[in-house]
Each structure stands twice: as structure tokens, then as C-alpha cells.
Amino acid sequence: QVQLVESGGGSVQAGGSLRLSCRAFGAAYSTQCMGWFRQAPGKEREGVAGIVLGGGTYYADSVKGRFTISQDNAKNTLYLQMSSLKPEDTAMYYCAASATLSCIGLLRLGEFKEDEYRYWGQGTQVTVSS
Numbered sequence: 001q002v003q004l005v006e007s008g009g010g011s012v013q014a015g016g017s018l019r020l021s022c023r024a025f026g027a028a029y030s031t032q033c034m035g036w037f038r039q040a041p042g043k044e045r046e047g048v049a050g051i052v053l054g055g056g057t058y059y060a061d062s063v064k065g066r067f068t069i070s071q072d073n074a075k076n077t078l079y080l081q082m083s084s085l086k087p088e089d090t091a092m093y094y095c096a097a098s099a100t101l102s103c104i105g106l107l108r109l110g111e112f113k114e115d116e117y118r119y120w121g122q123g124t125q126v127t128v129s130s
Contacts, residue, residue: 001026001030002119004095009124016085022078022095022121034078034105036069037114038091038126047112049095050081052104058112062088070123085128 008020024031035050035058049069050058057069068081078095096117119130 002028002099004011004097004119004121006093006095006121006124009093009126011127011129012085014086014128017081017083018085018126019082020080020093020095020124020126022080024076025096026077027099028076030099031097031119032101033098033107033116034071035096035107035112036080037094037096037117037119038080038089039094040088040091043091045094045114046067047114050107050112051078052107054104056104056108058107058110062113082126085126086096087128087130090128091126092123093126094123101122114115 002020003025006022033052035044036048038048039045048060051069064125067082070079096120098117
């Protein structure tokens with residue numbers, strides 16, 4: 001089992017920055033891929049950014065050039081640095097982890113789907129005002 005705890009959400013004006021963190025507890029050694037999803041009110045959850053822990057990243061088109069996903073293996077922590085934030089980035093952001101090998105190939109092919117991710121955090125709210 002892997003437990004994920006997010007932090008770092010908050011309210012910011014458009015153009016501002018935030019950094020989200022996700023610390024993994026438990027069997028963190030078993031994870032192969034991690035990433036961030038978000039869900040805005042009335043919308044489906046969407047993949048934002050993913051990372052293969054052995055190398056490789058994915059970004060949704062809507063965040064390319066503005067968001068950066070990274071990891072600190074020593075701290076079992078995943079980060080999402082968000083810059084040039086827009087009101088449409090407002091959502092609940094969820095950290096997710098997968099222990100399956102299939103997530104590796106899928107991420108490297110540009111497939112970042114929530115069905116591949118078994119472990120989820122509780123979410124952290126990001127609100128961007130105009």
C-alpha cells in the first residue's frame with residue numbers, strides 16, 4: 001500500500017506561481033509512475049503531468065511550458081511547479097501513483113490515464129483569480 005499526502009495548494013492571482021508537493025508513505029519503493037490530475041467543478045478529472053520514476057515525463061497541452069513535474073527520491077516526494085497560472089487552472093489537484101509496469105510505456109507514449117493509477121491523495125485546492 002502507498003499513501004499519498006499533498007500540500008501546497010492555495011489561492012493566487014493570474015500570472016502567479018504555486019508549487020504542489022506530494023509525499024509518498026508506505027510501499028513507495030513499489031511505484032513506477034506518479035503524476036498529477038485535476039478536477040474542476042462540473043468537469044471530468046484530467047491528467048496534468050506525469051513522470052516515470054526511471055525517466056520520462058508527460059504534460060497536458062494546456063500546461064506545457066508553464067508547469068514542471070519533478071521528484072525527489074530521497075524524500076519520496078513529487079512536485080508540481082506551476083507558473084503563469086490562469087483562472088482555468090482552478091481545480092482540485094490530486095497526486096496519483098502506479099505500481100504497474102504498464103504505466104511506463106503508456107506515459108512514454110503520451111498516455112496518462114487515471115485507470116492506471118491505483119493510489120490517490122486526498123487532493124489540494126488551487127484557485128486562480130483574474
